[in-house]
Amino acid sequence: MSVAALDTHPVPACVRTARESFSAVPTSAWDGLETGEVRRLIGELGRLESQVAAHKMAAARVLEKARKAANAGDGPRPGTGTSTGATISFDFGGDRGSADALVNTAQRIEEQTTLIENALAAGVITTKQADLISRALAKLPDDVTAEQRERCEETLLKDAQKLTLKDLRRRAARITETYRKTTDEVDADEDEILRRREEEARKKTSFSMWDNNDGTVTGRFTLPEAQGAMLKTALDALAAPHQKVGTVNAATGEMDEVGFGQSYPQRLGHAFATLVEHLPADSLPSNGGVSAVVTVNLDLDTLMGGIKAAGLSDGTRISAGEARRLACSAQIVPMVLNGKPLPLDLGSANRYFNRSSRRAMEKRDGGCTTPGCDRDARWTEAHHLNPYAISKTTDIRDGALLCPFHHHRAHEQGWIGRINHDGHVEWKLPGSDTWQRNTRWRP
Ligand SMILES: [Zn+2]
Ligand SMILES: [Zn+2]
Structure with missing residues (x-):
């Protein structure tokens, strides 16, 4: 094989000229050009x-x-x-x-x-x-x-x-x-x-997640295209940007900014957390006799508004407010321990609002009942106005629909709610002495 002399071969000359041309122009030169x-x-x-x-x-x-x-x-x-x-x-x-x-x-x-x-x-x-x-x-x-x-x-x-x-x-x-x-x-x-x-x-296809030891986990997955599209569609629906999420500040009357200004990945992250909480865990196959349902173990005192932290069945520790919210949602079974090793209430299925009472609440509330929130009923959670009712009743006079964001808030801040004389949900938000309701337009 003959190799052309370097000074006559076209490739080195071409590469050298190109390199020299670019080296001669600083990147700052782009500033002077019209768009x-x-x-x-x-x-x-x-x-x-x-x-x-x-x-x-x-x-x-x-x-x-x-x-x-x-x-x-x-x-x-x-x-x-x-x-x-x-x-x-x-x-x-x-x-x-x-x-x-x-x-x-x-x-x-x-x-x-x-x-x-x-x-x-x-x-x-x-x-x-x-x-x-x-x-x-x-x-x-x-x-x-x-x-x-x-x-x-x-x-x-x-x-x-x-x-x-x-x-x-x-x-x-x-x-x-x-x-x-x-x-x-x-x-x-x-x-x-x-x-x-x-x-x-x-x-x-693979999935892995690891503990960051700071209260978060991080994960990585590869899914077939079709399942990826399903996940993306569900997350986009949950993270819909037109759905405003906030609370009216009782003192100023303005929407508080929490929940606003989140980036798209942040909104998708919260949507993913909501999706996980809505998994039909009780109908998943059990793992060698071990249920796929996570239970939350809390004392009756915590359920009623105490501040003692609680635990999930896998040992994860959660705050009292988060425990109450999870106990309220249909997918987590509360085990009220009441200071004794045996559960007081194993969270029988009929404590949840059943399909027809859920429908009735959707019709009554039309969506999140927080004043000023425009989340529609599809992804709201049924909150028990009377915490003790969590383990006792499925009467819709004990229930109010809240979006996941406000459900967190309600338990974290101990919101007081009631059904008023004309049958609608009213809230006494923190810092306010007046009852307020979501004046959602209803057809
Ligand atoms: Zn609740
Ligand atoms: Zn809401």
Whole structure:
């Protein structure tokens, strides 16, 4: 193999010139440009990135071939990494994962495609689009001809110009329609692609969480796309930004700001906590005879408003206010200990407001009963106005709907509530001597 002299070979000259051009311009120079021009130039920089990526892939392939040749001969030479990705990341950046991905994509593009490399080198598509299209082409049915494959590639390159990455992936799953005769065949091809993807997704599915030892846990999960969409939809509904959550300050008459101004991830986090509390724990399978239901162990005194902390059945310690709120919600079974080792009340199912009393409360209250709160009835919790009624009655004259945020507040601050003479829930909020109600409009 002959190697061109360095001063005449085009690659070193090109790379040197590009590096010099960028080094000559400080990043502060962007400040003097008008926004229209900045937008155009950002697009141009994106194309430049694609062009650079195409060259990096070509370079990675040269290294990979040299490494294979060396391994086939007298074994790996000293100074070379265990893989081409390792070598590249050792030279710059130290990011082994990205370097390995670069080598893989470079090889897939060379083996599966004919036009992508040129499109990338011309700055027409991004590396993510190139990766997605080459993956789609690799998944074409075995009976595809070279000509059909190229037609698929052409179509996807064209579609990449107008579709988002997500839509391009959906489009790619039905790309065989460029050569299949019937829709049934395309449906079958798409189904096969999806079936394989779901199988891979199930293998990758995992969940882990760990204790931060500061009263929080942090977790990480990988879910199949469909279950991810279900989770996202549920959390978005619970975290709906138009749902204002706050309390009218009795002294000033203004909404207090707690609950406002939360970031989207914070709202999703609270939504997730609400979702967990609403799990149908009592209908989940038991774990070797151990119930999936967490119980809260508290003294009668705590239930009635005392300040003695309580515990969950797994040993987690919680404040008295939180224990009362959890005991109030249908998903946690309170075990009132009353200072003795045996539970006074095992929280029989009929202590909860049943479906019809819950419906009646939804009709009566229309949503959270806190003055000024606009949360609708779907995700409210049934609060017991008389704490002792938690273990005794399911009469709706003892109940009031509260959103999770205000349910926390009610137990934390010991709100006093009652049903007034015309049958509506009224609250005496902390710092106020007057009874107030949520003047929600009712049809
Ligand atoms: Zn409650
Ligand atoms: Zn509320």
